[in-house]
Amino acid sequence: MRMRQIRTTVILLVLIAGVIFCAFYFEKHPFLENAGRPTPTPEPQPSPTFRAFNPIRTVEVSPTATPSPTRDPDEETAQTEMADVVTRVYTAEEGIILTFNYSPENGELPYVLEALEKINAPAVFFVKGEDLAQFADDIISIIRAGHEIGILMEKDSRLQADRLLEMVEENERLLRSYGYTDEVFVRTAYGTPTDTHRIVASRGGYRLISFLADLMPANVSRLTEPDQIMSVVFNTDNNVALQRGEIVSFQMGLFQYSNTVLADYIQEIVAKKSVYPVKRLSSMLDNKELQYTYPLKDEQILPEVLNAVHPGHLVGKDVMSELEKRYLGADWVDRASFLPGFTREEIIRLDRRGLVQNNEGYVFLTFDDWGPDETLTKLLKVLEKHGAKATFFVRTNNIGYNPNLLRAIAMAGHTIASHTDSHFPLSHDTGNGRVFETLTDEEALDLQKDLVLSYEKLQRVVGDIEIDGKPALSLLFRPPTLAVSKIGLQTVIDCGFHYSVSGSFSTEDYKATSEQSLYWSLLRNTKSGAVLVMHMSQNSIYTADAVDKLLTEMERRKSPLKFVSLSECLH
Numbered sequence: 001m002r003m004r005q006i007r008t009t010v011i012l013l014v015l016i017a018g019v020i021f022c023a024f025y026f027e028k029h030p031f032l033e034n035a036g037r038p039t040p041t042p043e044p045q046p047s048p049t050f051r052a053f054n055p056i057r058t059v060e061v062s063p064t065a066t067p068s069p070t071r072d073p074d075e076e077t078a079q080t081e082m083a084d085v086v087t088r089v090y091t092a093e094e095g096i097i098l099t100f101n102y103s104p105e106n107g108e109l110p111y112v113l114e115a116l117e118k119i120n121a122p123a124v125f126f127v128k129g130e131d132l133a134q135f136a137d138d139i140i141s142i143i144r145a146g147h148e149i150g151i152l153m154e155k156d157s158r159l160q161a162d163r164l165l166e167m168v169e170e171n172e173r174l175l176r177s178y179g180y181t182d183e184v185f186v187r188t189a190y191g192t193p194t195d196t197h198r199i200v201a202s203r204g205g206y207r208l209i210s211f212l213a214d215l216m217p218a219n220v221s222r223l224t225e226p227d228q229i230m231s232v233v234f235n236t237d238n239n240v241a242l243q244r245g246e247i248v249s250f251q252m253g254l255f256q257y258s259n260t261v262l263a264d265y266i267q268e269i270v271a272k273k274s275v276y277p278v279k280r281l282s283s284m285l286d287n288k289e290l291q292y293t294y295p296l297k298d299e300q301i302l303p304e305v306l307n308a309v310h311p312g313h314l315v316g317k318d319v320m321s322e323l324e325k326r327y328l329g330a331d332w333v334d335r336a337s338f339l340p341g342f343t344r345e346e347i348i349r350l351d352r353r354g355l356v357q358n359n360e361g362y363v364f365l366t367f368d369d370w371g372p373d374e375t376l377t378k379l380l381k382v383l384e385k386h387g388a389k390a391t392f393f394v395r396t397n398n399i400g401y402n403p404n405l406l407r408a409i410a411m412a413g414h415t416i417a418s419h420t421d422s423h424f425p426l427s428h429d430t431g432n433g434r435v436f437e438t439l440t441d442e443e444a445l446d447l448q449k450d451l452v453l454s455y456e457k458l459q460r461v462v463g464d465i466e467i468d469g470k471p472a473l474s475l476l477f478r479p480p481t482l483a484v485s486k487i488g489l490q491t492v493i494d495c496g497f498h499y500s501v502s503g504s505f506s507t508e509d510y511k512a513t514s515e516q517s518l519y520w521s522l523l524r525n526t527k528s529g530a531v532l533v534m535h536m537s538q539n540s541i542y543t544a545d546a547v548d549k550l551l552t553e554m555e556r557r558k559s560p561l562k563f564v565s566l567s568e569c570l571h
């Protein structure tokens with residue numbers, strides 16, 4: 001009878017938690033189903049109709065507070081400070097963060113702690129006030145295992161900020177009485193943090209932690225095998241990884257039929273879905289060297305970078321002589337059918353080799369589009385291993401989902417450049433790849449908007465980074481598919497780009513059938529001045545290894561060629 005009661009209570013609790021969790025989960029991760037991995041949600045915005053309970057109260061500025069620039073301390077209606085919600089760590093550092101919402105249900109804790117120890121992974125356990133008091137032994141075992149602890153804040157619907165803060169502080173005192181000496185974080189028990197939660201965090205000087213990816217949707221609660229759970233959570237896409245700086249959240253007490261599956265699941269995720277080590281939250285948050293503000297504010301962006309792309313740069317200039325100077329072509333883009341809008345006389349004046357002439361033996365590795373953490377991190381490691389610098393022509397429409405990765409490329413000393421926002425073509429392929437059509441005037445205007453947007457996105461992530469005294473964000477441009485037209489190129493140069501660079505050899509690495517064949521084609525086309533066009537996308541599966549092989553071979557031959565960024569020669 002007693003067992004049945006307990007079982008019924010447990011099932012009820014799990015069901016309630018499941019429903020709440022499900023609601024929260026899908027609210028935060030509407031894209032998970034089709035994207036194969038959680039797509040980051042925008043930072044939660046304060047509700048416009050909700051105001052602070054006590055706006056007159058003078059507020060101390062805590063380190064986590066977002067100061068309101070217009071705030072006048074003398075004004076009675078001064079805004080109340082609200083802490084930022086940390087959904088990921090904005091950093092170029094390699095690392096992910098594991099967090100748990102503690103629950104005593106199922107007796108999972110010892111298995112979870114054992115798993116974390118086995119994979120040498122620190123974590124943050126968020127605990128509710130009542131559990132802190134009632135399950136002291138569990139909390140002490142978390143502390144002894146060296147993990148960080150946070151407090152789960154109540155729903156704020158009935159509580160005022162003052163009362164909520166008192167409760168959090170009370171909980172912190174209790175936690176300290178157990179011997180916990182590290183930073184205490186806060187998180188909301190359910191749902192997105194509200195203004196009240198943000199005020200409480202700010203007043204108390206707590207960092208308010210949310211998460212990017214909840215890897216515990218309610219629909220996995222009946223599963224018992226990590227592989228089954230992974231296939232639900234990550235869908236069918238097996239090549240997706242957790243993002244750099246990502247905060248991952250696990251809910252304890254969710255699994256109904258096993259108290260060890262959570263522990264197994266964590267180990268599987270870290271082994272199979274992260275190319276990064278697990279790190280301590282406070283150490284990643286406090287790594288000032290690799291941390292940054294996202295989006296960067298105007299005053300943080302280098303003056304020569306800030307808003308450098310806007311229309312009007314060709315006003316009063318001879319268009320054709322500017323294009324002649326600023327277009328580096330490609331050998332296959334060589335005749336009128338490929339260059340709509342240009343006359344035959346003009347085509348003769350255009351570059352059709354795609355080389356960047358120099359006397360230093362420079363070769364230029366270039367990578368187009370955008371990619372996931374595993375592809376890009378692997379590529380960055382290869383380049384670092386050989387001391388090579390490259391140019392990354394970024395298609396920007398997805399970088400907002402993973403700005404840390406873009407930041408990491410620039411912080412590694414590579415040049416960042418635009419490849420449009422939406423892969424907007426500079427001319428249209430009519431279908432057979434032999435004849436291209438020009439853009440209409442209307443399309444040229446759309447291209448213009450796209451170019452400004454693309455650069456705006458780039459400058460908000462890497463606009464403050466300098467490499468050897470030069471901005472990491474360059475005014476170089478690569479046309480999508482390398483197809484161009486006169487009006488298209490004119491639009492690019494009019495927007496302020498200094499060079500449109502196609503390249504001397506297009507590897508078509510996304511179609512490569514083996515590492516060896518890609519390596520051979522790279523090797524054959526490597527010479528002084530060569531601009532090698534490759535891709536950073538997930539389907540360029542042989543690219544990093546082929547580049548590794550190429551650079552290794554060059555070192556073996558003691559080649560005088562040097563692999564540098566295009567900004568060494570073009571600025």
Ligand SMILES: [Zn+2]
Nearest residue numbers: 368369480481
């Ligand atoms: Zn492209």
